[in-house]
Every structure is written in C-alpha cells, then in structure tokens.
Amino acid sequence: MATIKQVAKHANVSVATVSRVMNKSGYVSEEAKEAVEKAIAELNYAPNRVARSLYKKSSNLIGLIMPDITNPFFPQLARAIEDVANQHGYQVVLCNTDEQLEKEQTYLVALQTMHVDGLIITTNHSHNPNYETLDLPMVALDRIVKAGIDAVISDGYEGGKLAADTLLQRGATRLTHIAGPDHLKTVKRRTEGFVEVAGDKLVGMTESTFTFKDALKASQELFDHAWPFDGIFAANDVIAAAVLQEAVRRNIRVPEELQVIGYDGIELGEMTSPPLTTIVQPIYEMGRMATERLLDLIEKKDTQPKEMLLPVTLLERQTTKRKEK
Amino acid sequence: MATIKQVAKHANVSVATVSRVMNKSGYVSEEAKEAVEKAIAELNYAPNRVARSLYKKSSNLIGLIMPDITNPFFPQLARAIEDVANQHGYQVVLCNTDEQLEKEQTYLVALQTMHVDGLIITTNHSHNPNYETLDLPMVALDRIVKAGIDAVISDGYEGGKLAADTLLQRGATRLTHIAGPDHLKTVKRRTEGFVEVAGDKLVGMTESTFTFKDALKASQELFDHAWPFDGIFAANDVIAAAVLQEAVRRNIRVPEELQVIGYDGIELGEMTSPPLTTIVQPIYEMGRMATERLLDLIEKKDTQPKEMLLPVTLLERQTTKRKEK
DNA sequence: CCTTGATATGTAACCGGTTACACATTAAGA
DNA sequence: TCTTAATGTGTAACCGGTTACATATCAAGG
Incomplete structure (x- = not known):
C-alpha cells in the first residue's frame, strides 16, 4: 500500500500539501491540488488509519458491548448500530460478555488501548464498577447503567x-x-x-x-x-x-x-x-438513536446527559382474539 | 492513560527496557524487571495498541464480513468467531454487506487501512473481484469464494x-x-x-x-x-x-x-x-475452525490452502415420524 | 592478563500520518 | 512605495510504541 511520502514525491509536493488536500485544510493552490489528486488516483492511495489514529487519538471505531449476539434480540440492534456507524465512517467492534464482569473488564481495556471513540453498552449489572470511572463517550441501550450515562430504552x-x-x-x-x-x-x-x-x-x-x-x-x-x-x-x-x-x-x-x-x-x-x-x-430505531447520540457525544455536539424513552406499540398477530366491539 | 515514557521515568529505566519486559524480549535484569512491573502496576499502564500497530503493521483485529447479522444463521457463527478471536487476543470488526458489492468494497478499504490482520468472509457472488487481488489472510465460511482461498463448509x-x-x-x-x-x-x-x-x-x-x-x-x-x-x-x-x-x-x-x-x-x-x-x-464448530485456521494463516503457521468439509447430522425433533423398524 | 561472549541498558531511528511554524510570494490598502 | 494580510508550501516535531545499534560490564577460558 502506498504511503503519503510516495504520493508527495509522485506529485512533486511535500507531505504537508498532500495532507492538506486530503483533509481540505489550510491553503492549497488549484495546481497542487490537481497534481495530488492525480497522484492519489494513480497510486490507488488510501491513508493509513492507524497512523492517523496515533496522532489524533481517535480511531473511528466504536465498541459494542452486548451479553450475547446469539440472543435473537441483539442482532437487529447490532445491525442498526453498524448501519448508522458505517454511514458516518465508523466501524464497530463486537464484544460478547455473557454478562461476566471479568470478560467485560478485559474488553474494556482492549477497547481503550485501541482508542475506540465511544461505547454502546447493552449489558449491565445493577452496580458495575467498570464503567463508572471510564472516561469515554458511551450510551446505554435497552439497559440503564447509572444516572449520568445516556440511555435509550423503550417504555x-x-x-x-x-x-x-x-x-x-x-x-x-x-x-x-x-x-x-x-x-x-x-x-x-x-x-x-x-x-x-x-x-x-x-x-x-x-x-x-x-x-x-x-x-x-x-x-x-x-x-x-x-x-x-x-x-x-x-x-x-x-x-x-x-x-x-x-x-x-x-x-x-x-x-x-x-x-x-x-x-x-x-x-x-x-x-x-x-x-x-x-x-x-422499535428495535432498529433504538439502535439508530443510540448510535446517533453516541456520535454527537463523540463530536461534542451536546454533552448534556439525556434519557430517551421510546413508545411501544401493540402488534396483533394471531395469539390474541379479535377486538370485541 | 499513562505512556511508556512515564513508566520508564517512574521505574528509572529507559523506554527500551520497559518495552523489553512487556514483550519478554532481550535481556533484562531481575532488578529492572521488578521496578518496571511495579511502575506498570502503580500507573495502571496498558500499552497503546495503535502505536504498536503502526510499527508492527498488525492490529490484532480481524474483519468479519457477512451479508446480514439479522439472518438467524449468522449470530452463532459470529459468536464462535468472536470467542476464538478473543481467546487469542484479537477483536473482531463486524461488517454487514447485504451482498452489495459496493458496500463490500467500501468495507474492504476501511479494513485494509486500519490494518486488520485477516478476514472471515461469509458472503459472495460467484465472481467477486474484490477479493481476488486482496493480499490479506482470509478464510471463507459457509461459502466458496474461489479456489486458493481457504474454506470451511458443511457437507x-x-x-x-x-x-x-x-x-x-x-x-x-x-x-x-x-x-x-x-x-x-x-x-x-x-x-x-x-x-x-x-x-x-x-x-x-x-x-x-x-x-x-x-x-x-x-x-x-x-x-x-x-x-x-x-x-x-x-x-x-x-x-x-x-x-x-x-x-x-x-x-x-x-x-x-x-x-x-x-x-x-x-x-x-x-x-x-x-x-x-x-x-x-456444526455451526459453532465451523466458526471456531475458520477462526483458528485464519489465526494460523496470520501467524504463517501453514500457508497451504485447504478446504474443510464438515459432516452434518440428523436431529430428529417432531416434524418427522418415528423410525420404522 | 587478555580475549570473548553473554548479559544489561540506553539512544535514536522508524512506522505514516498531522500540524505548528517558518518562510516566500502576491495582492490590497494607505 | 510601503505596510499588511492573505495565500501557498516545505521542514520538522509529534503521537507512543519497537528495535537496531552502540556501549558497558562481567565472568569464563586460554
């Protein structure tokens, strides 16, 4: 895979200029911009996210912590989260904890050291020390972790x-x-x-x-x-x-x-x-809201803790009788 | 979060020594080792995986590409993969592609630029150009991508x-x-x-x-x-x-x-x-085997392509009659 | 006593990006 | 014409690890 240096050389500019056109930051002449874009296309260059993460301390990764994806409630949630995350350029790291504190703790340090930008948590013990000290944007989904942590739940x-x-x-x-x-x-x-x-x-x-x-x-x-x-x-x-x-x-x-x-x-x-x-x-909707909220938190758009309570509806299939008049 | 420099200073050694005790590589005196371990514990230090990835070009991440986790066949597979990966210190990045080539392609570059170490693929079109040029360990699961790519399937x-x-x-x-x-x-x-x-x-x-x-x-x-x-x-x-x-x-x-x-x-x-x-x-088993095989590939233990065909069994519940004698 | 290899440790280069800063050029305003 | 601000670009420091290399000490063998 090509590096920014190779692109710079190929376009006859410095790495700073290449970085500038990629990030649309600072001043770049039309001429330089075109040369860089051409070089990027020709070398099929994509910037190394690891290197970027190291400097920026942000990985565009979010951690999804759930008890067990095998439980049929969770896949839909995971799907919604993944969809929204992806639309915003984030990927999601899947973590099954089986509600075991120890497994959770292991994941938490793994996720932190890989600098995930945020966490969605669908698991909890009423008192879970792991999260209370954690300084990371997070939102609880279908669970309540503690006051002060955002939550999306249904009524x-x-x-x-x-x-x-x-x-x-x-x-x-x-x-x-x-x-x-x-x-x-x-x-x-x-x-x-x-x-x-x-x-x-x-x-x-x-x-x-x-x-x-x-x-x-x-x-x-x-x-x-x-x-x-x-x-x-x-x-x-x-x-x-x-x-x-x-x-x-x-x-x-x-x-x-x-x-x-x-x-x-x-x-x-x-x-x-x-x-x-x-x-x-509204399972998918809940996943969507939780993720959008998390992304807002990550981008510091709104840091006032919120709890979102979504309405439920009755879906009448065939295990209840027709409505009496 | 503490850095290796802080640990080094705290233990009165250089960063190289700290790195050595963490990786059990090179020579370290018993004395230095103890000092470093003490410092690590006191500062609650965990090495930054992003930094390590940058140098090592390996992220301990594997990409899991599936059509749709919402399809009830996949969660069990995902679970098995995640379990095994985790036991070996890897995390998994979940990707739902809906079998859309374009979505797949987007994921593929995201995954590559974040330097995932390998891929498990449970999705394919009979002819998928995306994978053919890809130079990354991968194994196909429940699908056949092409000859030369490892596959785990049932009979x-x-x-x-x-x-x-x-x-x-x-x-x-x-x-x-x-x-x-x-x-x-x-x-x-x-x-x-x-x-x-x-x-x-x-x-x-x-x-x-x-x-x-x-x-x-x-x-x-x-x-x-x-x-x-x-x-x-x-x-x-x-x-x-x-x-x-x-x-x-x-x-x-x-x-x-x-x-x-x-x-x-x-x-x-x-x-x-x-x-x-x-x-x-044997769904879980298939996920397990695919992941173990992938890890072997990543660690270059065996690079001879293999196809693993697992036996199936009849589970008699109640939609068939009792066996006639 | 000298050589040699094992042991122990530190310095600095490196991975591939981002960005602060320095510097140069040009246009606008006084 | 001179000052000043806007524009354009490159150099190098930085992010936090890993490791090649240089250097130092010490014990064993000749």
Whole structure:
C-alpha cells in the first residue's frame, strides 16, 4: 500500500500539501491540488488509519458491548448500530460478555488501548464498577447503567400496561405472567406495568431467563401450578414462544383458550404457529438513536446527559382474539 | 492513560527496557524487571495498541464480513468467531454487506487501512473481484469464494441425501423441496444431494431467498401447485419454519400428513410448533475452525490452502415420524 | 592478563500520518 | 512605495510504541 511520502514525491509536493488536500485544510493552490489528486488516483492511495489514529487519538471505531449476539434480540440492534456507524465512517467492534464482569473488564481495556471513540453498552449489572470511572463517550441501550450515562430504552411500563389492557379487553379474566431476570431494570418495568393493570385478575406468575430452555421450564411450571388461565404476558418474545410451544404440546388452543402476548417484536414472533401477538419496541430505531447520540457525544455536539424513552406499540398477530366491539 | 515514557521515568529505566519486559524480549535484569512491573502496576499502564500497530503493521483485529447479522444463521457463527478471536487476543470488526458489492468494497478499504490482520468472509457472488487481488489472510465460511482461498463448509450434498433418505425411510412417497438462492454454491449442493436420492419420488420443487417473507410466499405456491405431498426438505431452517407455519394454517397435520426437514440446526428450530427436525451443520464448530485456521494463516503457521468439509447430522425433533423398524 | 561472549541498558531511528511554524510570494490598502 | 494580510508550501516535531545499534560490564577460558 502506498504511503503519503510516495504520493508527495509522485506529485512533486511535500507531505504537508498532500495532507492538506486530503483533509481540505489550510491553503492549497488549484495546481497542487490537481497534481495530488492525480497522484492519489494513480497510486490507488488510501491513508493509513492507524497512523492517523496515533496522532489524533481517535480511531473511528466504536465498541459494542452486548451479553450475547446469539440472543435473537441483539442482532437487529447490532445491525442498526453498524448501519448508522458505517454511514458516518465508523466501524464497530463486537464484544460478547455473557454478562461476566471479568470478560467485560478485559474488553474494556482492549477497547481503550485501541482508542475506540465511544461505547454502546447493552449489558449491565445493577452496580458495575467498570464503567463508572471510564472516561469515554458511551450510551446505554435497552439497559440503564447509572444516572449520568445516556440511555435509550423503550417504555416497558406502558408496554406492560398495554399487554394487560389488551388481554382484559379481549375477554381474558385469569391472567398470568412470566417475568424476566430480576437484575434488568428495564425488563422489570414491564412486569410492574402489567401487574398494576392486571390487578386481582392476576392468578399466577413466575420468572425466567431469556434462554428458550429456561423459558420452557418456566412455562411448564406455570401450566402445572396455575392452570387454568386464559391470558399470559411474557417478558419477551423468546419466553412467549416457549409458552406457545408448551400450550400446543398440551393441546391448549391459542387464542381460543389461551391468549398470549410477548414483548420485543423480533422476527421470531412471525415464525411461530400461530404467529405471536406482541408489544413491539422499535428495535432498529433504538439502535439508530443510540448510535446517533453516541456520535454527537463523540463530536461534542451536546454533552448534556439525556434519557430517551421510546413508545411501544401493540402488534396483533394471531395469539390474541379479535377486538370485541 | 499513562505512556511508556512515564513508566520508564517512574521505574528509572529507559523506554527500551520497559518495552523489553512487556514483550519478554532481550535481556533484562531481575532488578529492572521488578521496578518496571511495579511502575506498570502503580500507573495502571496498558500499552497503546495503535502505536504498536503502526510499527508492527498488525492490529490484532480481524474483519468479519457477512451479508446480514439479522439472518438467524449468522449470530452463532459470529459468536464462535468472536470467542476464538478473543481467546487469542484479537477483536473482531463486524461488517454487514447485504451482498452489495459496493458496500463490500467500501468495507474492504476501511479494513485494509486500519490494518486488520485477516478476514472471515461469509458472503459472495460467484465472481467477486474484490477479493481476488486482496493480499490479506482470509478464510471463507459457509461459502466458496474461489479456489486458493481457504474454506470451511458443511457437507451439503450429504445433508441433502440424508434428508431424502430420512423422509423415504419414514414412509414418505411424494417428496418436494424448496431450494435456496441460486448463486450460493454451498446451498445448491443440498438440493443436488436431495434430488439425487429422491429420484422419481420428487413431485415438486421451488426456490426462495432466506427471508421468512419470501419463504412463506414460496411455501404457499408449493402447497397451491404441488399438493398433495407428504415429505418436504427445505434448504434452511427459516424456510422450513415458513413451511411449517403454512401447513398449520392449512390444517395439515405435521408429521402425520406431512413430514418436514430443515437444514442448519439454528435455535429457531427448537422454538417452532412442533419443533423442527433438521440436518444440523456444526455451526459453532465451523466458526471456531475458520477462526483458528485464519489465526494460523496470520501467524504463517501453514500457508497451504485447504478446504474443510464438515459432516452434518440428523436431529430428529417432531416434524418427522418415528423410525420404522 | 587478555580475549570473548553473554548479559544489561540506553539512544535514536522508524512506522505514516498531522500540524505548528517558518518562510516566500502576491495582492490590497494607505 | 510601503505596510499588511492573505495565500501557498516545505521542514520538522509529534503521537507512543519497537528495535537496531552502540556501549558497558562481567565472568569464563586460554
């Protein structure tokens, strides 16, 4: 690969002039500019980003820290982030932490020493010392790290209420719920909203992680102990899919005997039988906003911490009944 | 962040000595070593990877080029790659190209100018000029780029035969198939294997992309035109899920009336109702092997091009009948 | 005692960009 | 015509590491 020196020699100017035309900075004569552009084209030159990074202390890299890209909620987020980053000339470094503090810490130093310009974090323990001392632009996505760090989240509380409302309106009278992991504040809000509206119609509740296996186990327990019920809200779509599968296995008709609502709006919901009714959070949009916000932070456009709460909507597919008039 | 100079001053040695103890190279007295280690610990020093990259022309970064991480086959691959890379001190840069040559080209220069050490490619057009001139270690994963470039793929041909065999053995007599996109050689092999064994039992066949929407459309067409049939092999699990959903919608009992086999072994297959029987390729293993191979290439351990063909297995869940004795 | 090789350490060049600064030329304004 | 500011360009320092090379000390062998 050609270097700036070779370009300079080829164009009969100094490296400073080459740098100036590339960065459109300082004064350059029309003549010199053309010569440099010609040389760049002829040598197929592209500036070495590593060298630039070293001086500028900025790499045009952003770190994306998530628990596990294998969890079907995250790829869409990653996609949005990558799209926006790329449009602005940034690349993203993928980090799966499995929510392990130690892995996270290792990544954090790796990312810092490679001078990433910012971080998007979709992982947290309620108290994570790793981030608190970190002096790097960052935004939390779908998680809340701590006050003072920007966050983009969906309105889980309203989502939970909407789920209960919908179930009740469609004639359900005995509601149940499978909550998500206890340490995720954003997920807890869904449960709170649901419980509030469900009131004394709530006849059973359990808890599960977001893996399908665990969700299946939780579903079985719920069916074993709380049956009969005719409406269920799952803390996310994976859990809802497990509920659905277990219902089918038990020959419970959905939605006639049991109505099911999930949360997230991932593609998986389209693929179940019947397709899943769910509370959709605008996943791609959330990724987009988080990234744009991060880029603003990096370019110091706005340093006032913000929390962005996005509205959710009901997507009626076929695990709920038609609306009663 | 501290620099090597500060560490040197703090330990009362030169930067060269500091560098030597960090890299365990050259001669260093026990005394100096201890002083340096103490200084490193006290200043919480970690070497600047950008500076190191500039001199070494190696960044410990690998580029991962895939069509779309949102396609449920890829996250598991990405996860495996990231795991292995990380264990060896490498990070991965995620690139979604949507199979667009132009996007790919843009990424390629970005990746080159940031001096990534290697590439894993899971995307291709049968003839992609971008890679042919590229002088960078790379391995193709689940795709074949061209002879001379290492590839890790699963045995689609055997997989197709296995699917047909299984269907036939379980009493199916009228087989159909939904093939994948025509330009993917590895996917075509599945079809070839299936068709060969199915022989004159094959009563219908169509083609689809790997998006659920398209797959649903293809399924509907197949049901409209080729019904009745009692065994179907889909080129991947997403297509199989679409077939399943359409079958349920048409009140066709699975597996009693129609047996379905997919290909891939992604988690989604577990979540359908009933759970999907499928030909599983060892996805994580493939990602692992590709990455290990790439790292070998980077470290010049072995430069003889190789193609690794991994065996597939049948995972019997509930869309096929029990084996007849 | 002298030579030699192993051990130990520091100085400075280098990687490939960016930019402060010095210097030269030219045009405009007084 | 003289001053001043705008324009144009090159040299060299700098970013933070790595390493070639020079230099120094010391122990072993002849």
